[in-house]
Amino acid sequence: MSDFKTLGQFREQLQKAPRADDSARSAAKVRNVQLTKPPGALGRLEELAIWYAGWRGQARPRLERPQVIVFAGNHGVTAQGVSAFPADVTEQMVLNFQAGGAAINQLAQVFGAQMDVYALALDRPTADFTAGPAMDEAEFLHAIATGWDAVDAQAGLLATGEMGIGNTTSAAAVACALFGGNAEDWVGRGTGVDDAGLVLKAKVVRDGLSRNSNALGDGLEILRCLGGRELAAMAGAMARARVERIPVILDGFICCAAAACLDRAVPGALDHAVAGHRSAEAAHGKLLEKLGKEPLLQLDMRLGEGSGAALAIGVLQGAIACHSGMATFAEAGVSEG
Ligand SMILES: O=C(O)c1ccc[n+]([C@@H]2O[C@H](COP(=O)([O-])O)[C@@H](O)[C@H]2O)c1
Numbered sequence: 378m379s380d381f382k383t384l385g386q387f388r389e390q391l392q393k394a395p396r397a398d399d400s401a402r403s404a405a406k407v408r409n410v411q412l413t414k415p416p417g418a419l420g421r422l423e424e425l426a427i428w429y430a431g432w433r434g435q436a437r438p439r440l441e442r443p444q445v446i447v448f449a450g451n452h453g454v455t456a457q458g459v460s461a462f463p464a465d466v467t468e469q470m471v472l473n474f475q476a477g478g479a480a481i482n483q484l485a486q487v488f489g490a491q492m493d494v495y496a497l498a499l500d501r502p503t504a505d506f507t508a509g510p511a512m513d514e515a516e517f518l519h520a521i522a523t524g525w526d527a528v529d530a531q532a533g534l535l536a537t538g539e540m541g542i543g544n545t546t547s548a549a550a551v552a553c554a555l556f557g558g559n560a561e562d563w564v565g566r567g568t569g570v571d572d573a574g575l576v577l578k579a580k581v582v583r584d585g586l587s588r589n590s591n592a593l594g595d596g597l598e599i600l601r602c603l604g605g606r607e608l609a610a611m612a613g614a615m616a617r618a619r620v621e622r623i624p625v626i627l628d629g630f631i632c633c634a635a636a637a638c639l640d641r642a643v644p645g646a647l648d649h650a651v652a653g654h655r656s657a658e659a660a661h662g663k664l665l666e667k668l669g670k671e672p673l674l675q676l677d678m679r680l681g682e683g684s685g686a687a688l689a690i691g692v693l694q695g696a697i698a699c700h701s702g703m704a705t706f707a708e709a710g711v712s713e714g
């Protein structure tokens with residue numbers, strides 16, 4: 378169980394988290410070149426399997442017990458009309474997740490993942506960040522701790538997803554605070570706002586940054602002041618996974634904005650994470666570039682919920698199955714080139 382009394386304690390856990398196992402990684406590399414295929418013929422699957430082997434500390438790993446966690450939160454900033462959908466949809470979708478009716482339920486099931494859903498104080502939206510910080514420190518720490526505790530320490534993989542009407546505005550503000558540029562560079566259509574909605578979102582992001590200008594020097598402060606509970610919980614879950622050496626697959630724009638705050642707070646904090654997909658949200662590609670992560674999939678999805686990350690579980694399963702299951706040239710009696 379987490380017992381963070383201060384943000385400093387959380388940061389400290391992340392700073393002292395273990396790194397990947399270099400000897401398992403090296404052994405996996407040696408195995409990779411012996412497998413019955415032309416060198417490099419499995420493309421990015423090869424590096425993916427080696428990355429996974431390093432984090433799990435096994436040269437010939439199996440992917441067992443993948444976990445998908447969906448965190449839901451409500452945002453005070455929705456009162457400004459930044460989403461194409463009403464804020465009530467957050468709670469309605471949580472009921473849908475719990476009943477098994479959402480896209481993420483189907484995808485988690487297809488890839489054999491356990492799926493957990495956490496609704497964070499939906500009846501108490503965060504404060505509108507154009508008027509002040511979205512969360513106070515206690516609320517923020519509580520959301521981080523919820524994410525931290527939600528991770529199954531026995532899981533072999535974590536995919537983090539979210540649900541929160543208004544959260545593409547929050548994520549755009551976070552990204553703009555972290556990486557600079559104009560608000561227009563970071564806002565997108567989210568659930569489907571029109572051109573006027575885009576203009577409004579950019580103004581809201583600008584207002585949020587100027588109202589919280591004293592917070593912009595630190596990744597965790599940016600997440601507290603401009604993020605939301607579901608973003609904080611995703612960051613908490615990713616941090617816990619890092620401590621447990623559980624590899625992570627990142628989802629869309631909102632998930633990556635939360636992740637970027639961790640990376641800013643503790644450089645290298647995302648070394649155990651790969652980008653599951655590039656979503657259709659306008660600035661997701663740019664955010665992934667800032668993170669130095671090449672997405673595994675690009676299917677024009679813009680759902681959130683962890684759906685892109687869940688699909689990428691299948692890619693990782695394929696990579697690991699080949700790496701660990703294939704015969705070597707020597708075993709199969711196949712001539713090397
Ligand atoms: O994952 C993405 O890149 C993504 C892009 C656009 C929208 N979403 C989802 O849509 C919701 C936020 O959209 P909005 O328009 O209410 O800000 C939230 O529940 C997200 O899961 C997610």
Ligand SMILES: Cc1cc2nc[nH]c2cc1C
Pocket residue numbers: 462466470539540541568680681682
């Ligand atoms: C229906 C609906 C489902 C979602 N899932 C994630 N974000 C969402 C937003 C809406 C509006």
